Amino acid sequence: MRKIRGFGLGMLVWLALPAAAEQAIGIGDAMDRLRDSPRLKAGDAAISAAEGKREAAAAKHLPQLALSSNHYLLDKDIEVDLGDVRQAFIDRGDGALAARINDVTIQERNFGSLDAIVKYPVYTGGRITAGVAVAESGIAASREAREHTHEELLLELVRRYYGVRVADEALAVQTAAARGLREHQRHAEHLEKEGQIARVERLSANVAAAEAERERVVAERNLTMARQALTSLLDAEAMPPGQLGIPSVESLPPLQRFVSGTRDNNAQLKQLAATRKQAESATSAVKGAYLPTVNLLAIRSLSNYNLPDVWPDWTAGATISLPLFDGGERRGKLHEANARLEQVGQTYEQARRDFELLVEQRYHELQNAQEQIRTLKRTRELSEESLHAQRKAFSEGVARSLDVIDAQTTRSKVLLADLSARYSALTNYAALMLVSGQGPALEEWLRSTQENQP
Incomplete structure (x- = not known):
């Protein structure tokens, strides 16, 4: 063999x-x-x-659709200072009315929202x-x-x-x-x-x-x-x-x-x-x-708390991003x-x-x-x-x-x-x-x- x-x-x-x-x-x-x-x-x-x-x-x-839940805490409330108005009334001799004028809080320090966000890439190089x-x-x-x-x-x-x-x-x-x-x-x-x-x-x-x-x-x-x-x-x-x-x-x-x-x-x-x-x-x-990146954005507010009533229901916009330096x-x-x-x-x-x-x-x-x-x-x-x-x-x-x-x-x-x-x-x-x-x-x-x- x-x-x-x-x-x-x-x-x-x-x-x-x-x-x-x-x-x-x-x-x-x-x-x-x-x-x-x-x-x-x-x-x-x-x-x-x-x-x-x-x-x-x-x-x-x-397009990309996402739900975004956001919660924020500021260092203090955002207020409108009415001190000059109060001082004007005092100068006019109307101290009682001036005492009733207080600063206005337009945004509490604790607030949040629930939004639907649509992002569409228009150009990505x-x-x-x-x-x-x-x-x-x-x-x-x-x-x-x-x-x-x-x-x-x-x-x-x-x-x-x-x-x-x-x-x-x-x-x-x-x-x-x-x-x-x-x-x-x-x-x-x-x-x-x-x-x-x-x-x-x-x-x-x-x-x-x-x-x-x-x-x-x-x-x-x-x-x-x-x-x-x-x-x-x-x-x-x-x-x-x-x-x-x-x-x-x-x-x-x-x-x-x-x-x-x-x-x-x-x-x-x-x-x-x-x-x-x-x-x-x-x-x-x-x-x-x-090359730059261009995206279209659309945001729809679904719910919020501690936001002013004038807060918009929707927002639209465009973003352009061009990185200038990334360390090589x-x-x-x-x-x-x-x-x-x-x-x-x-x-x-x-x-x-x-x-x-x-x-x-x-x-x-x-x-x-x-x-x-x-x-x-x-x-x-x-x-x-x-x-x-x-x-x-x-x-x-x-x-x-x-x-x-x-x-x-x-x-x-x-x-x-x-x-x-x-x-x-x-x-x-x-x-x-x-x-x-x-x-x-x-x-x-x-x-x-x-x-x-x-």
């Missing part, structure tokens, strides 16, 4: 789950089950939260509009992040789902090899008893049979782990159908199609583009803090916003280059796997013929035990290499489709490949 483990099949699982009853599940049903993934539900919640932010930002365009744009870009970024999560899950499903089939077929190869070498071992023991071969020939057969059995056990363990990995992903005890084959990529589109698709449709790049637009809108909002807070925020915009822009550019390189790497790996599949097709036939010939020659005493063992080992390696090449071609093709934003096309292709199998 060294060869197959070298191709990464032993890395197919991270979690071990209890054994449970299994039922066959098609790739279409498996993809449908991904919709219930907690990671996708978390993405849906993030989108909903972003939509809530947009609603809150858009609401700032509308573009900050409200920029805030809405920030929120809308946040929604777009959340949606693309959710799409990227779905693509990651779909690629992982392809790896684990068909990884089970590869591990199953690898076990079949190792089982056949172990069975063949056990048969060779028995044959060698029989020939040794008859004196036709030396003891060392029989010992070689024993060692090879034991090694083949060990690798069969490893392959069996790898299959168990691959099944557990798929169960963990789908949260269900379901396995691929036993007759399922590994889909083959018959025709490979040109590289440029994948590169162009990545530039235009890659979910992570679209998420970064939305984040960049969000940063641009945030910069505009900060710049708006340097606006300058600092603008510096931060510009730096954030530069950071996002550079991150997008680097990500674009990285994805183009990734596409080229995946494409060449897929081409290499396809070339290996074509080469191994003839090699499989030759290895089968060689094994048959070496077994026959050994039985006739004209071949060594090591020759049979080498032929059997070569046959197993060729079959395992073919399995690995087909698995590599499939997973690289799936990665290419997803990184270039062709997730729906990949799902449709996977469903059609299974439907077309006998």
Whole structure:
């Protein structure tokens, strides 16, 4: 099993789950089950939260209505001093009338009111509009992040789902090899008893049979782990159908199609583009803090106490506010916003280059796997013929035990290499489709490949 483990099949699982009853599940049903993934539900919640932010930002365009209850306590009552009037009467000799003239209290020191206040923003320097744009870009970024999560899950499903089939077929190869070498071992023991071969020939057969059995056990363990990995992903005890084959990529589109698709449709790049637009809108909002704010106000008095009867029932007005000095807070925020915009822009550019390189790497790996599949097709036939010939020659005493063992080992390696090449071609093709934003096309292709199998 060294060869197959070298191709990464032993890395197919991270979690071990209890054994449970299994039922066959098609790739279409498996993809449908991904919709219930907690990671996708978390993405849906993030989108909903972003939509809530947009609603809150858009609401700032509308008038605000509030109830205001106010209570005041002055240091003393507000009075009108009538001392000059009293003095005038005294000067005229009318002291009795002057004594009856007291100061007038026009406002007691303790008073309050209950008012309804309407505030309508007429101009805010573009900050409200920029805030809405920030929120809308946040929604777009959340949606693309959710799409990227779905693509990651779909690629992982392809790896684990068909990884089970590869591990199953690898076990079949190792089982056949172990069975063949056990048969060779028995044959060698029989020939040794008859004196036709030396003891060392029989010992070689024993060692090879034991090694083949060990690798069969490893392959069996790898299959168990691959099944557990798929169960963990789908949260269900379901396995691929036993007759399922590994889909083959018959025709490979040109590289440029994948590169162009990545530039235009890659979910992570679209998420970064939305984040960049969000940063641009945030910069505009900060710049708006340097401009004046104009609000219309309307106040309706609902109730009051200790206020004069002449107090108005309603008041209307406009306010203009222009901050002149804030200790450099606006300058600092603008510096931060510009730096954030530069950071996002550079991150997008680097990500674009990285994805183009990734596409080229995946494409060449897929081409290499396809070339290996074509080469191994003839090699499989030759290895089968060689094994048959070496077994026959050994039985006739004209071949060594090591020759049979080498032929059997070569046959197993060729079959395992073919399995690995087909698995590599499939997973690289799936990665290419997803990184270039062709997730729906990949799902449709996977469903059609299974439907077309006998």
